[in-house]
Amino acid sequence: xxxxxxxxxxxxxxxxxxxxxxxxxxxxxxxxxxxxxxxxxxxxxxxxxxxxxxxxxxxxxxxxxxxxxxxxxxxxxxxxxxxxxxxxxxxxxxxxxxxxxxxxxxxxxxxxxxxxxxxxxxxxxxxxxxxxxxxxxxxxxxxxxxxxxxxxxxxxxxxxxxxxxxxxxxxxxxxxxxxxxxxxxxxxxxxxxxxxxxxxxxxxxxxxxxxxxxxxxxxxxxxxxxxxxxxxxxxxxxxxxxxxxxxxxxxxxxxxxxxxxxxxxxxxxxxxxxxxxxxxxxxxxxxxxxxxxxxxxxxxxxxxxxxxxxxxxxxxxxxxxxxxxxxxxxxxxxxxxxxxxxxxxxxxxxxxxxxxxxxxxxxxxxxxxxxxxxxxxxxxxxxxxxxxxxxxxxxxxxxxxxxxxxxxxxxxxxxxxxxxxxxxxxxxxxxxxxxxxxxxxxxxxxxxxxxxxxxxxxxxxxxxxxxxxxxxxxxxxxxxxxxxxxxxxxxxxxxxxxxxxxxxxxxxxxxxxxxxxxxxxxxxxxxxxxxxxxxxxxxxxxxxxxxxxxxxxxxxxxxxxxxxxxxxxxxxxxxxxxxxxxxxxxxxxxxxxxxxxxxxxxxxxxxxxxxxxxxxxxxxxxxxxxxxxxxxxxxxxxxxxxxxxxxxxxxxxxxxxxxxxxxxxxx
Numbered sequence: 001x002x003x004x005x006x007x008x009x010x011x012x013x014x015x016x017x018x019x020x021x022x023x024x025x026x027x028x029x030x031x032x033x034x035x036x037x038x039x040x041x042x043x044x045x046x047x048x049x050x051x052x053x054x055x056x057x058x059x060x061x062x063x064x065x066x067x068x069x070x071x072x073x074x075x076x077x078x079x080x081x082x083x084x085x086x087x088x089x090x091x092x093x094x095x096x097x098x099x100x101x102x103x104x105x106x107x108x109x110x111x112x113x114x115x116x117x118x119x120x121x122x123x124x125x126x127x128x129x130x131x132x133x134x135x136x137x138x139x140x141x142x143x144x145x146x147x148x149x150x151x152x153x154x155x156x157x158x159x160x161x162x163x164x165x166x167x168x169x170x171x172x173x174x175x176x177x178x179x180x181x182x183x184x185x186x187x188x189x190x191x192x193x194x195x196x197x198x199x200x201x202x203x204x205x206x207x208x209x210x211x212x213x214x215x216x217x218x219x220x221x222x223x224x225x226x227x228x229x230x231x232x233x234x235x236x237x238x239x240x241x242x243x244x245x246x247x248x249x250x251x252x253x254x255x256x257x258x259x260x261x262x263x264x265x266x267x268x269x270x271x272x273x274x275x276x277x278x279x280x281x282x283x284x285x286x287x288x289x290x291x292x293x294x295x296x297x298x299x300x301x302x303x304x305x306x307x308x309x310x311x312x313x314x315x316x317x318x319x320x321x322x323x324x325x326x327x328x329x330x331x332x333x334x335x336x337x338x339x340x341x342x343x344x345x346x347x348x349x350x351x352x353x354x355x356x357x358x359x360x361x362x363x364x365x366x367x368x369x370x371x372x373x374x375x376x377x378x379x380x381x382x383x384x385x386x387x388x389x390x391x392x393x394x395x396x397x398x399x400x401x402x403x404x405x406x407x408x409x410x411x412x413x414x415x416x417x418x419x420x421x422x423x424x425x426x427x428x429x430x431x432x433x434x435x436x437x438x439x440x441x442x443x444x445x446x447x448x449x450x451x452x453x454x455x456x457x458x459x460x461x462x463x464x465x466x467x468x469x470x471x472x473x474x475x476x477x478x479x480x481x482x483x484x485x486x487x488x489x490x491x492x493x494x495x496x497x498x499x500x501x502x503x504x505x506x507x508x509x510x511x512x513x514x515x516x517x518x519x520x521x522x523x524x525x526x527x528x529x530x531x532x533x534x535x536x537x538x539x540x541x542x543x544x545x546x547x548x549x550x551x552x553x554x555x556x557x558x559x560x561x562x563x564x565x566x567x568x569x570x571x572x573x574x575x576x577x578x579x580x581x582x583x584x585x586x587x588x589x590x591x592x593x594x595x596x597x598x599x600x601x602x603x604x605x606x607x608x609x610x611x612x613x614x615x616x617x618x619x620x621x622x623x624x625x626x627x628x629x630x631x632x633x634x635x636x637x638x639x640x641x642x643x644x645x646x647x648x649x650x651x652x653x654x655x656x657x658x659x660x661x662x663x664x665x666x667x
Contacts, residue, residue: 012234020304022304072101075104126201145186167212169214170212174216199235211243221563264525268525280293362398382404391409446500484529501538515546516554519546531564569595
């Protein structure tokens with residue numbers, strides 16, 4: 001099989017690109033909680049206790065179930081842990097909990113075969129189930145590659161037969177960072193390699209008439225993860241398969257970063273109707289994961305009901321829209337090409353951030369602190385940070401203090417006209433205002449538009465010059481798809497105008513923390529879903545009732561997660577499990593406290609070797625548990641210091657960063 005054997009047929013990875021329509025998958029039986037088909041999108045998480053700690057695992061499982069988990073995954077790194085799953089299951093059932101259990105398997109086929117006789121589902125990683133990773137590049141002849149597939153069949157088929165006999169489901173879970181040397185040698189570190197890694201195992205299952213499968217394509221990079229799932233669906237459809245999808249961004253991290261990164265990957269796919277179960281992987285207690293996953297999924301319960309009313313319109317749009325999609329490859333990232341307006345936005349510039357201060361107290365210079373400009377009353381001046389916004393929208397309010405010289409102010413056109421000093425000030429027009437305006441002399445002219453405007457007569461009357469920037473808004477229920485359609489229309493018309501994507505949110509909850517979390521999840525889905533495809537030269541989040549500081553942080557977090565604009569250190573931190581060899585939450589916070597100023601560096605923090613050099617393939621440096629109180633440090637995929645004391649490991653890591661010239665002292 002050649003590397004280009006999987007053909008890309010744009011537009012085939014989901015039912016509809018214009019309206020919400022869930023991709024129909026095969027129903028898979030997992031205990032008494034079936035997945036796929038017409039079943040709800042299921043919620044799950046994974047225990048972090050030692051699997052041999054029966055009581056601890058049972059108690060944690062109950063907390064997870066009470067938090068909303070419909071499946072509980074437990075690691076089984078060897079036969080003894082696999083055998084103890086029977087006792088864990090027995091005690092859970094005795095206490096009235098019938099939630100299906102999933103055994104997590106890496107490297108150990110014999111443990112998988114034991115577990116499959118006990119639990120309702122086993123998860124195997126095709127990258128390490130039958131292969132040992134040595135990072136070797138191997139040139140296979142077709143005969144040699146075929147022999148490798150036969151070897152995998154011999155190693156994997158006994159598990160398939162056990163699952164068939166016991167009615168056990170299986171997840172074939174590919175991870176971007178743990179592809180086998182064989183797959184890497186033929187397909188490279190690519191979404192296509194991820195898909196083929198799973199398909200080899202899926203084809204063996206079908207050869208043996210076993211179909212109780214769930215598939216996942218996880219990566220710590222949401223962009224790669226999205227592309228891999230899309231290509232998986234395309235490939236499955238081409239081969240007559242429609243297995244349920246388990247969605248997750250692996251090693252997402254904790255706090256705001258973990259929620260934003262997870263939502264960018266998971267939410268983008270949910271928008272297109274993909275996904276039958278969700279696990280949000282946070283470096284937090286596992287019971288904290290389910291509420292985040294539920295918040296993501298609940299949007300689509302309502303979305304499904306409302307989309308039924310619009311299906312007639314969808315049928316009319318889809319054929320033309322699919323043709324538009326053919327100009328865009330959804331399986332590879334390419335930033336939309338635009339001109340550079342006023343040497344500030346568009347072109348090769350990073351996406352810009354807008355915040356709304358139109359209702360703020362513009363008599364207090366410190367109001368800009370929440371927008372990333374730290375005001376010193378003593379010096380009467382501002383200092384910028386890595387997350388200082390680029391535009392503030394003031395509507396019709398006039399500030400009583402002088403703004404910093406690199407912060408651009410946006411005013412409604414009628415107010416902008418009256419300003420005596422327009423040096424840093426730019427107008428925001430309606431479409432009609434811009435067409436009729438006599439004064440358009442600003443270096444940047446921002447015009448509010450919607451997807452529907454492109455079809456209007458007024459759009460054809462727009463004066464075009466390279467000061468023009470669109471602010472793209474939507475009031476549609478399925479807003480991401482509506483705004484994406486605008487970008488395809490722009491491509492069709494050959495227009496290279498920079499676009500700021502604007503989304504507005506209203507939250508009814510009185511809980512400020514929940515408002516902030518919902519904003520992180522929703523905005524990361526809606527804006528991230530466009531940015532991962534290269535659409536958007538700026539973002540504007542409008543969320544009354546959410547603090548400006550949280551809006552600013554969310555905006556920059558979305559740009560970081562989509563790799564569109566790097567403003568801080570990135571931590572690829574695993575969520576912990578029974579294999580973990582130290583307290584991941586404490587360790588992650590300790591490492592963050594001393595390295596969070598290293599903008600642009602990616603640091604992997606892994607609890608054990610399973611999630612070591614493979615899973616953190618995207619990281620510059622790695623901190624990996626290798627034994628009790630022992631840590632191995634990595635530079636990329638290379639182990640540079642092995643089995644050092646955890647007491648000295650962080651200092652040693654910083655020493656390696658210094659040696660490489662990547663350290664700067666914190667301010």
